[in-house]
Structure formats: C-alpha cells, structure tokens
Amino acid sequence: MATDERPIGFWLKLVDQLVDDQFGASFEEHGVTRRQWQMMNLLTDGPASGKQLSDALKPFFPVVEGSITSAELIEELRESGWVSLDDGQYQLTDLGRRSLENLRGAVERIREQLTENVSEDEYGALVAVLQRMATNLGWDGSVEDTAGA
Structure with a gap:
C-alpha cells in the first residue's frame, strides 16, 4: 500500500506513538514521565486533589491491568520533592x-x-x-485539554 493510501487510523496511531516516544525520551533524561509533566502543569493553576489530577488525565491512562496509576505517579513526584501534599491538596x-521550567525547553523543541x-x-x-x-x-467535549498534552 502506498504511503498516501494509508488510512487515517494508521497516521493517528503513528503520530501518537512518535509523540509519546519523543516526550518519553526527553522527559526520561529529567527523571519524569510525560504524565507527571502533565500533572505538574495542572498544578501551575493551583493546588489540586489526587482525584482532580486523576480525572483530568483519565484519557491518558488506559485501563490496563498492571499499569501504573495516576496516584502512583503523583506520589513519585511527592517523593522527589517536586510536589507537596497539604490537607489533601x-x-x-x-x-x-524550577524543574517544570527546565522541562518547558524540551517540550518546546519537540x-x-x-x-x-x-x-x-x-x-x-x-x-x-x-x-x-x-x-x-x-465525543461531547467533556474531555478537557490536559495541560498541553
């Protein structure tokens, strides 16, 4: 099949995977995942509960047995000292x-x-x-843009 004959699904999945790969490699150098970067971006708007963060990123966390959860990712950020938890927020x-600011340069390059x-x-x-x-x-528009995903 010629390149221009490939269906839209091929291109959507390919670009999605390539974007994930680029962000993954870049963020790995900084010790975070793309989802953790998204969480940090959400927190630039102010404090949020674990549920609020999880709900905002739900489209990016497919339900796969054994996969890491948003709660585990935010806990890693807390253990690294990048986020704090006060009164459930x-x-x-x-x-x-500072770390998020450093990541912005990598994001812009991608x-x-x-x-x-x-x-x-x-x-x-x-x-x-x-x-x-x-x-x-x-789609009814109920899924919001999640922090520059």
Missing part, C-alpha cells in the same frame, strides 16, 4: 516549579520539530478537522 514546590514544515493554517485546519471527527464519533 497537591501543589508544586519551588523545586517542582513541538517545533512536530510542526516543522506545517503552516499555522495547516495546523489549525488539522486540529479543527480532528475535533469534528471526534464529535462525529460521539
């Missing part, structure tokens, strides 16, 4: 804020690589089409 520590040779108009059109397709398939 997680919040970024000063160390966490985003630039992803959109190289893609105009702003093309990118906007792609996102709009994907949103319409998701709506066509039953």
Whole structure:
C-alpha cells in the first residue's frame, strides 16, 4: 500500500506513538514521565486533589491491568520533592516549579520539530478537522485539554 493510501487510523496511531516516544525520551533524561509533566502543569493553576489530577488525565491512562496509576505517579513526584501534599491538596514546590521550567525547553523543541514544515493554517485546519471527527464519533467535549498534552 502506498504511503498516501494509508488510512487515517494508521497516521493517528503513528503520530501518537512518535509523540509519546519523543516526550518519553526527553522527559526520561529529567527523571519524569510525560504524565507527571502533565500533572505538574495542572498544578501551575493551583493546588489540586489526587482525584482532580486523576480525572483530568483519565484519557491518558488506559485501563490496563498492571499499569501504573495516576496516584502512583503523583506520589513519585511527592517523593522527589517536586510536589507537596497539604490537607489533601497537591501543589508544586519551588523545586517542582524550577524543574517544570527546565522541562518547558524540551517540550518546546519537540513541538517545533512536530510542526516543522506545517503552516499555522495547516495546523489549525488539522486540529479543527480532528475535533469534528471526534464529535462525529460521539465525543461531547467533556474531555478537557490536559495541560498541553
């Protein structure tokens, strides 16, 4: 099958996997996972409970037996001193804020690589089409953007 004949599902899964691989490799160098980075980004808006963090990231945590949970990931951040837990609310520590700032450079480089040779108009059109397709398939808009996922 020629490249241009591959179905949209092929391209969606391929790009998703490549993005995950790029973020995973970059974040691994900093000692966090992509999901932990997302949690830290959510905490820039202020303290949040474990349930709030878990709910916001639910689309990124497929239910797979034996897979790591959001609770385990946030606990790793707490043990590393990047977040603290006070009265049931997680919040970024000063160390966490500095670490998140360091991660932003890596994220920006990946985003630039992803959109190289893609105009702003093309990118906007792609996102709009994907949103319409998701709506066509039953998405009701209830899943929010989760911290720059």
